[in-house]
Structures are given as C-alpha cells and as structure tokens.
Amino acid sequence: MIQLRVGDLKQFVYCPRVVFYNYVMPVEKVPTFKMEHGKIAEDKIDRLEHRRKLKKYGLSGGEREFHLNLYSPKYELSGKIDLLINTVGSYYPVDFKYTTSQPHKNHIYQLLGYALILEDIYKCKVNRGFVYIIPKEDAISFDLTDDLKGKAEILLDEIRDMIALQQMPAPANSRNKCDDCEYRNFCGDIF
Numbered sequence: 078m079i080q081l082r083v084g085d086l087k088q089f090v091y092c093p094r095v096v097f098y099n100y101v102m103p104v105e106k107v108p109t110f111k112m113e114h115g116k117i118a119e120d121k122i123d124r125l126e127h128r129r130k131l132k133k134y135g136l137s138g139g140e141r142e143f144h145l146n147l148y149s150p151k152y153e154l155s156g157k158i159d160l161l162i163n164t165v166g167s168y169y170p171v172d173f174k175y176t177t178s179q180p181h182k183n184h185i186y187q188l189l190g191y192a193l194i195l196e197d198i199y200k201c202k203v204n205r206g207f208v209y210i211i212p213k214e215d216a217i218s219f220d221l222t223d224d225l226k227g228k229a230e231i232l233l234d235e236i237r238d239m240i241a242l243q244q245m246p247a248p249a250n251s252r253n254k255c256d257d258c259e260y261r262n263f264c265g266d267i268f
C-alpha cells in the first residue's frame with residue numbers, strides 16, 4: 078500500500094491535482110508568504126498555548142502533547158499533529174490555522190485523518206477535534222462522526238488509485254483556489 082500523509086488528505090479535498098503533482102510529478106516548491114507567515118504564527122501560538130488552560134476547548138483538564146509524529150499501520154497514514162489533548166482515555170486532535178476565515182472542508186478532513194490514526198494507535202473512538210484559529214484565538218469544535226471517517230477512508234483509497242494509475246485528476250472546483258497555488262504554472266489547461 079502506498080504510504081500517505083494526513084496533509085495529502087487535506088490537499089486532495091482542496092484540489093486533487095496538488096496531491097497528483099506532489100507524488101507523480103514532484104517539482105521544487107517555493108514557500109508562499111502565507112505558508113511562511115503561518116509558520117511564524119504557529120511558533121508564537123505554541124509558546125502561548127503552553128501557558129493556557131483547556132477551558133477554551135470545553136474541557137476541564139487533560140494532558141497536551143505538541144507536534145507529535147503519528148503513524149497508523151492499518152491505514153499506512155502518518156502525520157505530525159499540532160496538538161493532541163488526552164483526557165483520561167479520550168483523545169482530541171487540534172490543528173492550528175493561520176486564517177481569518179472559518180475552517181473549510183479540507184481542514185475538517187485533516188482532523189479526520191488524525192482521528193483515523195489515533196483510533197488505530199490507541200484503539201479508541203475519536204469523535205471530536207478542534208481547529209484553532211490563530212488570529213481570533215478561537216478553538217472551533219468539530220464532530221468527527223463514523224460517517225465522515227468512512228468518507229475519509231474512501232478518499233485515501235481514491236488518492237492511492239490516482240497515484241498508482243498516474244491519472245491527472247480534475248482541477249479544483251473553484252478557480253479562486255488557484256490564486257495562491259504553488260502549482261499554478263502546471264495547470265496550463267485551465268488558464
């Protein structure tokens with residue numbers, strides 16, 4: 078089975094071609110301003126988050142682990158999670174986002190990817206996760222249902238098929254997504 082990363086799931090939902098280019102036609106990428114800025118902001122939030130309480134997540138207590146490398150043998154899926162909260166056997170993935178808008182569908186699939194890995198590692202149910210919006214200092218909660226996790230599993234299969242068959246997928250479903258895309262020059266067929 079082709080090993081995948083949680084980031085692949087997120088990118089595939091954003092635009093399947095991004096994953097295609099990463100695996101089938103690897104090219105050198107130049108980090109965008111947004112990526113660089115996001116990294117600096119994440120470093121800052123790490124420092125602040127270490128001092129914060131878990132109340133903002135609606136949790137009364139628990140342990141926090143930052144930047145944890147995770148791997149699921151069952152799904153052959155890996156990822157480095159921004160924050161994992163553990164409250165006596167319940168696990169909550171948290172992803173930090175530097176954005177002023179609400180989380181999008183691809184961010185939720187990133188949480189679903191972490192949920193699949195955590196369920197495999199800890200043999201438990203992971204039914205909730207959070208996207209932490211850095212500029213607003215707000216933790217938004219998402220239900221990670223079995224139905225959604227099933228959809229994430231189907232997408233992992235689709236990604237593996239796409240890579241194995243080396244089939245160029247359809248472009249992003251909105252041209253707005255292409256504005257900041259580092260692969261814009263490779264999608265000559267749509268511009």
Ligand code: SF4
Binds near residue numbers: 094255258
């Ligand atoms: S330019 Fe648009 S269609 Fe092409 S990879 Fe980027 S987001 Fe996808």
